[in-house]
Amino acid sequence: MTQLPVKLEQKGKWISLKINLEEDKITIPGPVSVDIKIKDIDDLEEKKSILVINTKKSEKIKLASIPKVLNLLKRAVIMGCTAYRLSAYFMSPAVRGGVMVKNSKWEKGAIAVLKTGIWFVSKEQQICIPLNEVSGIEITKREVQGRESDVVQIEHIESDEVVTSFVLCPLTTLQILFNYLKDATKELDVSSGELDGTSAQVAMLVYSGMDTHAIENMLSISNKQIESIYDKLIEKGLVEVVLVRREVKLTTKGVRFVNESVKT
Numbered sequence: 001m002t003q004l005p006v007k008l009e010q011k012g013k014w015i016s017l018k019i020n021l022e023e024d025k026i027t028i029p030g031p032v033s034v035d036i037k038i039k040d041i042d043d044l045e046e047k048k049s050i051l052v053i054n055t056k057k058s059e060k061i062k063l064a065s066i067p068k069v070l071n072l073l074k075r076a077v078i079m080g081c082t083a084y085r086l087s088a089y090f091m092s093p094a095v096r097g098g099v100m101v102k103n104s105k106w107e108k109g110a111i112a113v114l115k116t117g118i119w120f121v122s123k124e125q126q127i128c129i130p131l132n133e134v135s136g137i138e139i140t141k142r143e144v145q146g147r148e149s150d151v152v153q154i155e156h157i158e159s160d161e162v163v164t165s166f167v168l169c170p171l172t173t174l175q176i177l178f179n180y181l182k183d184a185t186k187e188l189d190v191s192s193g194e195l196d197g198t199s200a201q202v203a204m205l206v207y208s209g210m211d212t213h214a215i216e217n218m219l220s221i222s223n224k225q226i227e228s229i230y231d232k233l234i235e236k237g238l239v240e241v242v243l244v245r246r247e248v249k250l251t252t253k254g255v256r257f258v259n260e261s262v263k264t
Contacts, residue, residue, distance in 0.1 A: 004069045008032065009062040019063075021076055026053075028061070036061065038080035043115040046074070046128055053077065054115070074126040078112045078119050084180050085112040086173055090120045092127050092165035096158075106144070111167055111177070113184050118154065120165070129156045129165065134185045139178050142166055152178050190236060199229050203238055212245070 002021045007014045010032065020027040026036045036055060043054040051070055053061040063073065079085070089106045109122030118134070120127040136155040141148045152167040152174065169177060195203070198219065205215045216226055233239040250258065 002072065004065065004072065006063045006065040006069060009064075014064065021072065023076075024080065026073075026076075038077060039082060041077055041081035042083075044074065044077050044081065044119070045116055046070075056082070071126060074119075075121060078114075078121050078126060079110065081112075081114070083112040083114050083119075084184075085110055086169060086177065088167050088169040088177075090122075090165065090167050092120050092129075092154075093158075093163045094166050095162075095164035097161040097163075106168065111169075113180060118181070118184075120167075127165075129154060131185055132188070133157050134181075134188065135162065137178065137181050137185065139174065142168070144168060150174055152181065154181070190238065194236065195232075199232055202226065202229050203233060206239060 003018045004021055005016070005018050007016050008019075008028065015031070017029055019029070024038055026038065028034050028036070036053070036059070040055045040057065041053055042056050045052040045054075049067075049070065050062055050064045051073060053059075053063070055061075063070075065073075087109075088111045089108055090111060091104055091106050093101050094104050095101060107120075107122040107124070109120060112119045112121065116132070117128040117130050120129075133156040134154060135157055136153070138153050139150055140153045142151040142153075143149075144151070149168060150171060152169075154165045154167065155162055156165075157163070167177065198221070201219060202215060205218060210218065212223075212226060215221075216223060221229075230239065234241065
C-alpha cells in the first residue's frame with residue numbers, strides 16, 4: 001500500500017488528504033470515505049495537473065497533485081482499469097508539424113484504449129491522445145532496427161499542429177489493434193459522399209491555412225456562399241468558428257463625421 005498526498009474536489013472545493021493506493025483499489029478517507037476498485041474504472045482524463053477518474057457506477061473523482069504522484073496514479077489506473085490493452089512498443093510523439101521530433105525513440109510499454117483517450121504507458125511516462133483529437137489511423141511501414149516493419153500510425157491535432165505517433169506490436173495483433181482503434185474513433189469518420197465538391201474544396205483550403213477572403217478569390221464564390229458552406233461544415237463538426245467578421249454601416253453621426261472630414 002502506498003500513501004499519496006492529493007487534493008480532492010468535494011462540492012466545488014478542494015480539500016487536502018492522503019489516499020491509499022493498492023494493487024486493486026484506491027481508498028479515499030473521510031470526509032469522502034470510499035473505496036474505488038481499479039477494475040471498476042472505465043475512463044481516465046488528464047487536464048493539466050488534474051486527473052478525472054470515472055467509474056462504471058458513473059462516479060467522477062477529481063484529484064490534483066504533483067507530477068510524481070499523478071504518474072503513480074495514472075500508471076496504476078491505466079494498467080488495471082477496464083480497457084482494451086496490450087503490450088507494445090510506441091514512439092510518441094514521433095513527428096510534429098511534419099518534422100521529426102528530436103530524440104524521439106521507441107519505448108517498451110503498453111497501449112490502452114479508454115472511453116476518451118488512447119494511453120501510452122512506459123516506465124518513464126504516460127501519454128494520452130484524446131480520441132476526439134485523432135485525425136487519422138492507418139497501418140504503414142516504418143524502419144525499425146534497420147528493417148521495414150508494419151506499424152500503426154496515429155495522427156492527432158495538438159495546438160493546431162498535426163502530431164504523429166507509432167505503435168509497434170506483433171503482426172498477429174497489429175490488425176486487431178488497428179481495427180479496435182478505428183472502431184473507437186468511428187464517430188469522427190465522414191464519408192466523401194456527405195460533402196459536395198465545393199464544400200470539400202473549402203475544407204481542404206482551410207486545412208492549407210487559407211483565410212476566408214483568399215478562399216473566396218480562389219474558388220470565385222461570394223461571401224454568402226462561403227458562409228453557407230461554413231454552416232454545413234460546422235453542422236458536421238468539421239470546422240469551428242475562431243473569428244466572426246463584422247459588417248458595419250455608418251450611423252447619421254458617422255456620415256456627419258465623414259462629411260466634415262472631407263471639408264477640412
